Amino acid sequence: MKVLEVNVDDLHSGGVFSLIKNVIVNKGTDIKIDIGAIEQFVNIENIRMLDKYDCDVHYIGYDGSKWKKQIVCFKNLKKLLKSNNYDCVHIHADVANKLLVSAFAAKCVGLKKIIVHSHAAGVDGNHRVFKRYIHLMCRRLLAYVATDFVACSELAAEWMFPNIAKDHIVIINNGVDLDKFRFNPEIRIEERKRLGLQNSKIIGHVGRFAYQKNHEYLIKIMERLHEIDSSIKLLLVGEGPKEKEIHDLVKNKGLEDTIVFFGTSDSVNELFQAMDIFVLPSFFEGLPIVGVEAQAAGLPVIFSSLITSEAKITQNVQFLDIAEDNIDEWVRQILHDIGKKRYDTYQELKNRKFSIQDTIYSFLSLYKGE
Structure with a gap:
């Protein structure tokens, strides 16, 4: 089985990277997990470490305009999914628009299992009011492009999936070693x-x-x-x-x-x-x-x-x-x-x-x- 983890990178060594790295290191040999990174990895040693566990890191992002970035990421992800025959895509994000773009790309190539995973319950960075508005506009559309809905807590589920029945949302704890x-x-x-x-x-x-x-x-x-x-x-x-x-x-x-x-x-x-x-x-x-x-x-x-x-x-x-x-x-x-x-x-x-x-x-x- 081949799985692609999308929107995972080591920028600031965040919690999602730590979580996915632990899964890759401990997963066993019956499944191949790769990463589709929207941001560049900052530490080449992390890529080398992941390679030891048969994990290929693909950069599908764009370093220019944020508006153009969404289009480029969409095209790059479609191309990657088409050429690598993944069985499943698992998309991680704190806001719905990031999940939506990647999930739509996966749906366009006919992927049968598209997992969207909510990791937060708020908006970070600059222009937070605008970002929150975009998030609220996009989150209800996830029901039409994803097949599976996952959150790290009930609060994160409420933030991301307001129109998904609770019994259709899987809560997976952020486990540690x-x-x-x-x-x-x-x-x-x-x-x-x-x-x-x-x-x-x-x-x-x-x-x-x-x-x-x-x-x-x-x-x-x-x-x-x-x-x-x-x-x-x-x-x-x-x-x-x-x-x-x-x-x-x-x-x-x-x-x-x-x-x-x-x-x-x-x-x-x-x-x-x-x-x-x-x-x-x-x-x-x-x-x-x-x-x-x-x-x-x-x-x-x-x-x-x-x-x-x-x-x-x-x-x-x-x-x-x-x-x-x-x-x-x-x-x-x-x-x-x-x-x-x-x-x-x-x-x-x-x-x-x-x-x-x-x-x-x-x-x-x-x-x-x-």
Whole structure:
């Protein structure tokens, strides 16, 4: 069986890439999974790694005008599907127009199985009002071009598929490698030493620097915390379009020694070991993979109240409002939770089917129509 995963790339090392990479690495040999990337891969090593698992990466995007890009992507995807005889196409996106263009291309070549997968519950980037309008216009059309509808949470399903019956939507958890993220005291000691933060209390955040992740709110929280306890540090893992803006904000507030800009990492699992608490004050998420990883590492977690309650897997999770007048509440909760003792959450996540093995089984069952 041959499957093409569409709109997957390693730009900013996002959650969808992490998820699909895990599926490809663990899928077995009875199925071939390729990638149709709308954005260029930024790390050639990721392409080489995928090649070891018989995964071909095809660039079907366009680097010019965004309006022309949709047409070029449509044509390139049609050509790729025609020449490679795929049995199934699995399209990933946070907005309906991206799903619609690719699904229509697959329908035009007569593909029998066209899966559209919702990974978010909001609009990111610039021109958000316009993007939301386009999304709302396109999402009802998905019913006419796709055969299967998948979401990472009930909230993501509501965002993308308002005219699809709930029993026709498959919810697939964003599973992670539980053994890889399992709390390990020895790795914790080594990683904190490598970071030079042995004597610090570390707040962790993993996510690209973009509107969605709300880094500005994090900086305001850190400004208050620094006044109370100077041993508290914020570890920011990721990169993105707003990175320089956040750097400048930190500098203007004199917090350079308090906030660590780590960049991207191929060993995020080890960075989770070093943290004492994980925070995610996002404006929206589908179901954040980093939130699952943090809980797999046994960390106390604080989510924005705008994130679906389905993200709460362990008992060490709190949801707080991200209103401007609620920063003190975040400060109080962080100070309360940052000293909590870590514990092994492996079985809790396993029981809730947040293991990558559960996700792989769900994906393969979907592809094979089981």
